[in-house]
Amino acid sequence: MDQAVYLNEATKRFGSVTAVDHATFAVEDKSFTVLLGPSGCGKTTLLRSIAGFYDLDEGRIFIKGKDVTDIPPHKRNTGMVFQNYALFPHMKVFDNIAYGLRFRQVHKAEAEQKVRKAAGMLGIEHLLTRFPAQLSGGEQQRVAVARALVIEPEVLLLDEPLSNLDAKVRVHVRVELKKIQRQLGITAIHVTHDQEEALAIGDKIVVMNKGRVIQIGTPTEIYFKPKARFVADFIGTINLLKATVVKTTAKEVLLSVGPDMVLSASASPGVVLRDSQEVTLSIRPENIEIGSEKPAGEGNVLRGEVKDTVFMGAITRYFVHTDGLEIIADVQGSDVPLKGSVYMSMDGSKLHILPEL
Amino acid sequence: MSLVPKTVRAYLRDPTTAGLYLAVFMFMLVFFLWPLLAMVLASAEGPSGLSFSYYADFLARRLLVNSFWNSLMMAAISTISATAVGFLFAYAMTRVDMPGKRFFRGVVILQLISLPFTVGLSFVMLFGRRGLITYGLIGRPFEIYGWHGLWAVQTLTFFPLAYLVMVGVLKSIDPALEYAARNLGAGSAYVFRDVVLPLSIPGVASAALLVAMNVLGDFGNPALIAGDFSVIATEAYMQIVGWGDFKMAAVLCNILFLPVFALFIAQKYWVSRKLYVTVTGAPTQLEIKKSGKLVKWTLFGFCSTISLVIVLIYASIGLGAFARTWGVDYSFTLQHLQDVTFQGIPAVRNALVFSLCSGFACAILGVLDAYIIFRKRMPGRQILDFISTLPAAVPGFLLGIGYILSFNTPPLVLTATAYIIILNNIVRDLPTGYQAGMAGIQQVDVSIEEASTNLGAGTFQTLRNVVVPLLKSAFGAGFIYAFIKCMTTVSAVIFLITPEWNLPSPIILGLAGHGYWGQAAALSAILLAMVVGTLLVCRVTAGRRIQLFEV
Numbered sequence: 001m002d003q004a005v006y007l008n009e010a011t012k013r014f015g016s017v018t019a020v021d022h023a024t025f026a027v028e029d030k031s032f033t034v035l036l037g038p039s040g041c042g043k044t045t046l047l048r049s050i051a052g053f054y055d056l057d058e059g060r061i062f063i064k065g066k067d068v069t070d071i072p073p074h075k076r077n078t079g080m081v082f083q084n085y086a087l088f089p090h091m092k093v094f095d096n097i098a099y100g101l102r103f104r105q106v107h108k109a110e111a112e113q114k115v116r117k118a119a120g121m122l123g124i125e126h127l128l129t130r131f132p133a134q135l136s137g138g139e140q141q142r143v144a145v146a147r148a149l150v151i152e153p154e155v156l157l158l159d160e161p162l163s164n165l166d167a168k169v170r171v172h173v174r175v176e177l178k179k180i181q182r183q184l185g186i187t188a189i190h191v192t193h194d195q196e197e198a199l200a201i202g203d204k205i206v207v208m209n210k211g212r213v214i215q216i217g218t219p220t221e222i223y224f225k226p227k228a229r230f231v232a233d234f235i236g237t238i239n240l241l242k243a244t245v246v247k248t249t250a251k252e253v254l255l256s257v258g259p260d261m262v263l264s265a266s267a268s269p270g271v272v273l274r275d276s277q278e279v280t281l282s283i284r285p286e287n288i289e290i291g292s293e294k295p296a297g298e299g300n301v302l303r304g305e306v307k308d309t310v311f312m313g314a315i316t317r318y319f320v321h322t323d324g325l326e327i328i329a330d331v332q333g334s335d336v337p338l339k340g341s342v343y344m345s346m347d348g349s350k351l352h353i354l355p356e357l
Numbered sequence: 358m359s360l361v362p363k364t365v366r367a368y369l370r371d372p373t374t375a376g377l378y379l380a381v382f383m384f385m386l387v388f389f390l391w392p393l394l395a396m397v398l399a400s401a402e403g404p405s406g407l408s409f410s411y412y413a414d415f416l417a418r419r420l421l422v423n424s425f426w427n428s429l430m431m432a433a434i435s436t437i438s439a440t441a442v443g444f445l446f447a448y449a450m451t452r453v454d455m456p457g458k459r460f461f462r463g464v465v466i467l468q469l470i471s472l473p474f475t476v477g478l479s480f481v482m483l484f485g486r487r488g489l490i491t492y493g494l495i496g497r498p499f500e501i502y503g504w505h506g507l508w509a510v511q512t513l514t515f516f517p518l519a520y521l522v523m524v525g526v527l528k529s530i531d532p533a534l535e536y537a538a539r540n541l542g543a544g545s546a547y548v549f550r551d552v553v554l555p556l557s558i559p560g561v562a563s564a565a566l567l568v569a570m571n572v573l574g575d576f577g578n579p580a581l582i583a584g585d586f587s588v589i590a591t592e593a594y595m596q597i598v599g600w601g602d603f604k605m606a607a608v609l610c611n612i613l614f615l616p617v618f619a620l621f622i623a624q625k626y627w628v629s630r631k632l633y634v635t636v637t638g639a640p641t642q643l644e645i646k647k648s649g650k651l652v653k654w655t656l657f658g659f660c661s662t663i664s665l666v667i668v669l670i671y672a673s674i675g676l677g678a679f680a681r682t683w684g685v686d687y688s689f690t691l692q693h694l695q696d697v698t699f700q701g702i703p704a705v706r707n708a709l710v711f712s713l714c715s716g717f718a719c720a721i722l723g724v725l726d727a728y729i730i731f732r733k734r735m736p737g738r739q740i741l742d743f744i745s746t747l748p749a750a751v752p753g754f755l756l757g758i759g760y761i762l763s764f765n766t767p768p769l770v771l772t773a774t775a776y777i778i779i780l781n782n783i784v785r786d787l788p789t790g791y792q793a794g795m796a797g798i799q800q801v802d803v804s805i806e807e808a809s810t811n812l813g814a815g816t817f818q819t820l821r822n823v824v825v826p827l828l829k830s831a832f833g834a835g836f837i838y839a840f841i842k843c844m845t846t847v848s849a850v851i852f853l854i855t856p857e858w859n860l861p862s863p864i865i866l867g868l869a870g871h872g873y874w875g876q877a878a879a880l881s882a883i884l885l886a887m888v889v890g891t892l893l894v895c896r897v898t899a900g901r902r903i904q905l906f907e908v
Contacts, residue, residue, distance in 0.1 A: 051811055055367075072370055073810045074819075080811040086804035090826045099822070100812030151812060 002029035004155050004187035005050060009059035012045055019045040021211035022059065027155070027189060027204070032181050034202035035191045038234065042211040043191045047157050050189065052076045063154050074103070079148030080157040084164065085140045087132035093119075093143050094128040100151035118146040121180060138169050145177070149184070156181070158190040162197065174201050195235045199223060207231050224284065225268070225352055232282045232354065239288075239327050240354075243281040245273050252348060255281055258323045263300050265351035273355065280354040287350035288329035290318055294343050301345045302327070309337045320344060364736045373816040374733040378741065381726050385744045387769070389784045392759030393614075393751070399762050400607035411608045421605075424587040425612055431504065431579075431588060432572040432616075435511035439572075440565045442512060442663060443519025444557075449656035450520075451527040452553070453648045457661070464664040466906045467671065468517040470888050472845045472862055472881060474577025476510045478869050479670040481581055482677055482878070487684025489673060502584030510578045513666065515571055519564035521906075526560025527553075545649060559628055566624040573617050574752025576848035577862075581869055589613045590754055590848070597852065603762060610755040621750035625743075674885070677878030684874075693875035694883075697868075701880050704859045705887070708844050711775065711860070715782035716840030722783065723790020723835045724797065724828050728820070731798050732806060749788035753848030756785060761852055773855045781853060782843045789842060790835035797831020833903040837895050841888050 005027040012020040020042040027033045035043040048054050050061060052073030060069045068076050079100075087096050097118060101111040119125045122142040132140055141161060148156055158177070162170045178201050181188045192198055198205050199219040207214045207222060207230075215227045226232035232240060243255040243263070252264045253273060265281065273279065295301060304322030311317075315330045316337060322344075329344055368375035403410055415421050446465070450458060472478075484491045484501040491499040500506075530553065538548045576590040583591060589609050596606040677683055681690045726745050730738045748756070760781055764771035771777040805827070809819040847862040854860055861884050868877035895903060 051807075053807055053810075070370075072815075073807075074813050074815050077813070078811060080808065082804040082808060084802060084804055086802060086808035088805060088809070088823055099809070099814075102822075103813035103818065147808075147812065 003027065003062070004029040004031070004064060005189065006062040006065075007046075007050075007059065008062070010046065010049060010056055010061060011058035012042075012049055012054055013057050018211050020049065020056075023208075023211075023213050024059075025206060025213055025216055027187060029187055030185050031203045032178060032188045032190065032201060033204045033206060034198040035189065035206050035208060036195060036198040036202075036235075037193065037208035037214075039193055041208040043193075043208050044159060046208070047080075047159055047189060047191045050155070051078050051080050051157055077151065077154050078157050079151055079153030079155075080159065081141075081144045081148050081161040083160045085132075085144040085161070087140055087143055087147075089132055091131075092128065093124065093130050093132070093135070096132065096143055097128075097147045097150050100147065104151065114150050115146075118150040121149070121183075122146045137164055138173065141165065141173065145180075149180075149186070154187070156186055156188040158188060160191050160193070162192070163194075170197070171200075177201070199235070207234065209234075224350070226282065226354065229280060229354055229356060232280075232352075237285055237328060237330075239283050239285065241281040241283075241325060241327075243279050243353075245275055245277045245279060247275065248273050253353060255279070255353070257281060257302075258325060261302055261323065263302075263346065263351060264348050265353055266349045268353060271353065271355055273353070277355075280356060282352045282354055283346055283350055285317065285328040285330040286315070287347060288327065289345045290320070290329045290331055290338065290342050291345075292338055292340075292342055295345050300348055300351075301343050303341065303343055306337075306339055306342055311337075318342070367735050371733065371735070371816050373820075374729050374735060377725055377729050378735065378737065381722065381729070381745070382737075382741060384722075385784070385787075388780050389744060389748060389756075392756060392763040395763040396607045396610055396755070396759045399604060400611050411604045415605065415608045415612070420587060421592060421609065424589050424592040424609075427504070427586055428573055428588040428590070428613065429616065431507060431511065431586075432569045434508055435515065435572045436565050436569040438508065438512040439514075439516040439568045440519045440561060442516040443564060443568075444523055444561060445656065445659055446516065446520045446663070447523035447527050448553075449660050451524060453653050453656050455653050455657040455660070457657070461660050461664055464667050465517045465520055466892075467889070468514070468667060469521065469906065470841050470845070470892060471671075471885055472577070472865065473514065473575065473847060474581055474862075474866065475674065475881065475885075476514045476670055477507075477578035477581035478865070478877060478881065479673040479677075480506060480510050481869070482673050482683060482874055483669065485684075489676075489684070492684060500584075502582060502586075504583070504586045506582045506584070507579060507586060510582055511572050511575065513663075513670070514575075514578060515568045516663075518571060519568050522564035522567060523557065523560050526557050526563075530556045545652070562628045563624055566620045566628060570617055570620045570624075570750045573613060573620075574750075574755070574848070576752070576754045576851070577866055580866060590752065593754055593758065594851070597758065597761075603758070606758050607762065610752075610758055613752065614755060617750055617752060621747060624750075625746060671885075674878050674881050677874050678882040679879075680875065682875070683878075690875075693879035697864075697876045697880045697883070700859070700864060701861060701883065704861045704864055705883065707775070707858055708860050708862075708884075709887075711779050711782060712840045712843035714779050715786060715843045716836045718779075718783045719786045719790035719839035720793070720832045720835035721790075722787055723792070723839075724794035724832050726787070726791050727794030727798050728824060728828075731795065732803065732824075733816075745791045746788050748784050748786075751785075753785060753846065753850075754852065756781060757849035757852035760849075772853075773858070775858050778850055778853050778858060778860070781849050782839075782846065785846070785849055786839040786842050789838045793831050793835030793838060794828065797828045797834070801827045830899075830903050833895075833899060834905055837891065837903065837905055840891065844884065844888050844891075 003026040007023050007025055010020055010023045011018065023046060035046060037043045045054060049056055052071065056069060060067055062068065063076065094115060097115045098111055101114060116125065119128060122145055124139060124142045124146065127135060127139060162174055165173060174197060190201060202219055204216060205219055205222045206216050209230050215222060215231045222231060223235060229240065232238050241257045243257045246254040246256050246262060251267060253267050254262055254264050256262050302322050304320040304327065306318055307321050308319040309316060315332055318329045318331065320327045320329060320342060327344060400411055401407055401409060449455060450461065480501060483489050484499055486492065491497060534552050535548050538552045543551060576594065579588045579591045593606045593609040596602045596609065678693055679689050680687045730742050760777060761772065764777055806819055806823055809823045814822060845862055847866060850860055851863045854863055861880055865877045865880050895905065
């Protein structure tokens with residue numbers, strides 16, 4: 001595995017606040033990596049540190065194996081797309097895109113060719129003679145991306161570039177961004193607080209909270225196998241149940257979530273549990289099947305009362321009470337909502353154990 | 358990793374900025390801090406080393422001690438009146454839909470750009486012993502000279518300054534807050550008492566401190582109208598011009614510097630932190646609610662009265678320039694204009710050249726200064742910011758005297774040259790350029806410069822390609838403001854001029870002091886026409902690109 005960017009114990013403080021706290025991780029070459037977390041979690045600080053806009057207080061940053069910690073930002077060859085695009089208002093689109101080539105000894109004819117190629121890739125050739133103020137938000141964003149790509153950066157840094165676009169355009173543009181990144185075989189680091197965007201776009205997601213890296217994984221790992229309560233809570237809707245370990249075998253773990261309520265979950269490799277240990281059990285609402293009839297077969301069925309129903313379009317969400325617990329279950333479609341007493345069955349492989357409370 | 362301290366590393370990584378830091382700092386050290394220090398040294402240097410005998414002497418002389426209390430007293434009462442007038446004006450202009458706003462605005466701008474002692478000069482002509490109104494129209498003797506005359510003059514001279522600060526604050530109070538208060542059931546009097554007034558108090562305090570500093574440091578008006586009411590500024594001048602006692606002048610300056618410095622610190626570090634809203638707030642979409650008829654016409658009457666007095670002031674200057682003998686014979690003559698040309702034309706030419714040089718230097722230095730302080734967050738920027746704003750608070754005559762004390766003897770002898778005047782102007786108006794630069798930089802998002810850096814441009818290249826083009830209008834504004842101030846400055850340069858390098862404003866003061874009202878008015882009118890002309894030319898050529906006096 002090649003590493004495009006490697007952070008070793010990267011730490012950045014602002015006064016008494018530690019914005020990034022000993023972050024250590026690698027970004028794979030040619031990957032699309034997303035830094036995800038709530039606002040103030042340090043993700044933007046980390047991105048800006050990679051670009052060189054902040055000096056680290058501790059730790060080192062490597063880009064393509066080279067220690068860049070002490071290299072000033074204009075010598076790092078990272079292409080950044082800013083949240084507000086930061087286009088030069090006094091330069092036409094062409095000059096905006098060509099700007100970075102001025103400092104790279106690129107011949108004029110070659111520069112023009114490169115600019116046109118980048119503009120072509122983003123479908124903005126017809127805008128080259130305009131000023132940024134004459135463009136729509138989406139067009140400005142494309143110019144900003146073209147400007148960052150044309151210098152053939154070691155890594156493309158995206159600082160919430162989609163947050164200023166309206167919802168529909170945003171979904172369209174993120175697909176396109178990923179397509180271009182694949183096409184060019186470039187490494188991209190993308191910062192967002194939008195978990196849906198992160199799941200949709202990332203090859204790898206780095207979840208951050210309070211300056212610390214909490215979990216690194218593929219979108220499915222992050223979604224279904226959160227390693228910490230924070231990750232489970234932050235991404236999507238999830239049921240978190242307090243549970244006590246009853247029995248562990250090589251294949252499965254039996255857990256008690258209440259009187260006479262025992263569930264069996266698949267054992268996660270590497271997680272060692274002892275008997276009567278208190279843990280948190282997580283399951284996504286869409287992994288719970290719900291019905292008015294008790295399903296055939298044994299185990300992993302809980303009985304409860306429907307307390308509330310919310311129609312959400314593609315799904316219907318049920319809030320079910322069962323002996324002091326509230327469990328959320330999503331059902332596709334469902335024209336006639338269930339009422340009263342229901343049975344919830346859960347797939348043991350979808351039940352995930354968090355070894356913390 | 359590195360043995361070099363973080364501070365030093367920050368400098369080494371960006372030598373361009375570090376160089377600029379050093380350049381600005383050295384310049385201010387030599388031409389601002391050193392003259393201030395020289396004054397302290399001079400006042401405490403006896404025949405045999407350190408001595409406070411001059412301070413003891415000061416305390417023993419009742420007249421001088423009185424002048425200090427007089428200065429403080431005048432500052433206190435003028436600040437209250439000027440701030441009150443300024444607030445009413447600002448409130449009326451921002452919150453009341455009254456007619457004549459363009460006219461009122463014009464009047465305020467005229468006051469801001471004209472000679473600092475215009476009001477004093479015209480008050481003597483209107484209300485003096487041979488005054489047009491008191492002697493000519495009413496025919497009763499009236500004593501304008503004294504503290505009451507000076508009070509009226511200072512109020513009219515400095516209320517526009519208070520107005521300027523408070524308009525900014527009032528404009529940035531979102532009308533939505535007032536709508537919210539009304540929506541909750543508050544009547545207009547309550548809205549004013551509970552919302553507008555509390556939110557504008559920091560602005561009022563800031564304006565008041567600014568006025569107080571200016572009144573304490575004013576020289577022209579007391580010289581013309583204070584009469585027997587002596588203040589520090591006029592006493593310090595007398596010490597030098599009358600008795601050649603530089604030591605006592607330095608003592609007076611140092612004693613005055615204490616309250617001025619305290620006001621400056623209060624304004625910069627205390628009051629400005631308490632501002633609830635930034636002056637650069639986004640323009641609001643809501644219309645201001647119409648005010649009641651009584652409020653509207655009362656405020657309109659108030660603004661009209663003040664404005665008419667100011668119109669009268671400028672009319673008297675214009676009239677004086679063409680009246681044969683003021684107070685006696687008001688027939689038309691061009692004699693005064695002819696008389697002042699001999700002395701006046703070279704002085705006006707000097708003023709133009711000096712103001713161009715200083716204005717240009719202030720604008721460049723100010724924008725650069727603001728850029729390195731606000732954008733390059735390097736260690737030491739607070740010090741740089743401090744010495745870039747302090748000159749605005751230091752009274753002109755104080756810095757003028759400091760210049761004589763510092764540049765009369767080696768290593769740097771500058772007395773009786775044009776350079777000393779230009780340098781003094783640059784230092785005094787650097788805060789103006791700095792402020793214009795700051796306003797400009799705040800309108801350019803940091804990320805635009807970061808984008809340039811990210812794409813491979815170093816500090817110098819980013820400056821040249823991105824910062825300078827985007828700050829053209831800030832530069833223009835800084836230039837015009839500094840230029841106008843240099844054209845009309847008097848208190849500092851009065852100690853630095855020579856017969857060869859004379860300037861119009863000290864000449865006017867001299868002419869008025871000797872009773873040559875006609876010539877004083879004529880030269881004032883010429884100078885005023887040039888300043889107004891500059892502003893109009895700028896308005897026409899640059900239009901909205903350079904925003905001047907957004908009041």
